Amino acid sequence: MELANRVALVTGGARRLGRAFVEALAGRGMRVAVHYGASRADAEAVVATLRDRGSEAECFGADLRNGADAAALPDRVVQRFGQLDVLVNSAAVMERVGVPDATVRHWDDVINLNLRAPFFLAQQAAPHLAKSRGTIVNIADLGGMEPWPQYAVHSISKAGVIMLTKVLAVALAPDVTVNAIAPGTVLLPDEFDAAKREFLAATTPLQRLGTPADAVNALLYLIERGDFVTGEILVVDGGRVLRR
Numbered sequence: 001m002e003l004a005n006r007v008a009l010v011t012g013g014a015r016r017l018g019r020a021f022v023e024a025l026a027g028r029g030m031r032v033a034v035h036y037g038a039s040r041a042d043a044e045a046v047v048a049t050l051r052d053r054g055s056e057a058e059c060f061g062a063d064l065r066n067g068a069d070a071a072a073l074p075d076r077v078v079q080r081f082g083q084l085d086v087l088v089n090s091a092a093v094m095e096r097v098g099v100p101d102a103t104v105r106h107w108d109d110v111i112n113l114n115l116r117a118p119f120f121l122a123q124q125a126a127p128h129l130a131k132s133r134g135t136i137v138n139i140a141d142l143g144g145m146e147p148w149p150q151y152a153v154h155s156i157s158k159a160g161v162i163m164l165t166k167v168l169a170v171a172l173a174p175d176v177t178v179n180a181i182a183p184g185t186v187l188l189p190d191e192f193d194a195a196k197r198e199f200l201a202a203t204t205p206l207q208r209l210g211t212p213a214d215a216v217n218a219l220l221y222l223i224e225r226g227d228f229v230t231g232e233i234l235v236v237d238g239g240r241v242l243r244r
Contacts, residue, residue, distance in 0.1 A: 001135065001223055004029035007081040009074065011035040011064060011121065012091030014043035017139065017187055020212040021088055021219055022046060026055040028220070030086070033077040035060045037091065037113075056081075064091055064117035065109060074125035084128040086223055089118035089138045089161075094189075099152045107153050114157035115164065122168050122178070130175035137222050138165050138180040140233060142241055145182060158182075162233055169231030177230040181218045184237025186210035205239030 008025045012018035013034035023046075026032045032050065034057055036043035043059045050057040058080055062069040078084050092114045097106055122136050129136065143151055144158030162180060169178040185200050188209070192200075201209050218236045222229065235241055 001085070001133075001227065003224060005031065006085040006132070006134075007031045007033065007077065007083050008086035008088060009033040009035065009060075009077045009084060009121075009125070010088040010090055011073075011117070012037070013088075014039040014046055017183065017212055017215055018088075018090040019046055020187075020216050021090060022057075023050070024216045024220060025086070025088075025223075026050045026053070026057060028224075029055075031056040031081055033058055033060050033081065035062060035064075035073065035091065037061070037063055064121075065112040067112070067116060067120055070117040071120040071124050073121060074128060078128050083132065084125055085132045085134040087121060087125045087129065087134075087136045088219065089121060089136065091117065092139065092157075094143075094151060094154050096150055097153060098150050102153055110153040110157050111160075114154065115160040118161060119164055122164075122172075126172055126176060130172070133175055135223055135226070136168065136172075136176060136178045137219055138178070140165070140180045140182040142182055142184050142235075142237055145233075145235070145241055165233065166231045173230060177222075177226065179222050179226065179229060179231065180233045181215060181222070182233050182235045182237065182241075183215045183218075184210060184235070184240045186215045186236060187212050203240070203243060204237070205242060208238065210236065210238055 013022040014036040143155040148155040165180040
């Protein structure tokens with residue numbers, strides 16, 4: 001896909017990996033819809049920076065835990081930009097809660113944002129994406145491929161994202177490709193100290209941590225050069241999923 005002047009919606013685009021995705025796509029000449037939930041100031045700052053660089057960008061606030069708000073977002077983007085070519089489902093929450101302590105509220109918050117929202121975003125974006133033979137990229141992670149009992153609901157939600165990707169790839173073919181990226185240690189939580197970071201690097205087969213650029217490169221491959229790739233989970237983890 002030639003990206004110049006195309007339109008991308010990146011959920012959770014105000015912070016962390018979402019912001020890295022937004023900046024990379026804008027750098028390729030895309031017009032970018034930057035979704036935010038609670039991070040309005042961050043989203044406005046990102047959009048201001050992109051506009052200063054000559055990119056076309058707009059903020060879109062929505063609580064994606066609300067199914068109706070999630071379903072409405074693609075049409076809002078199309079009303080503003082006139083089209084939608086790429087959907088990146090990046091918004092997610094990761095809370096350290098194990099099985100004994102998980103509550104109904106916690107389950108609903110995590111599942112609704114991490115799994116239900118990407119489904120309804122994809123459902124409502126699909127007719128627009130089909131017009132340009134566009135693409136969806138979901139952001140999974142290693143927690144969807146191996147059990148993380150200390151992040152129980154998060155792990156379950158990301159396993160769902162992996163199957164969601166495969167179901168959508170079949171359902172939306174041949175007009176829309178659907179893939180996922182499963183990042184490993186490319187952007188650690190801020191609270192991880194030096195000892196934790198060193199341990200993670202040492203227990204990764206490539207003996208180092210990744211960077212947001214590693215996830216960005218995977219995204220750009222899927223969007224720009226992955227026209228014959230669909231239903232795949234691109235693992236970007238330095239080999240961590242292979243460790244024993």
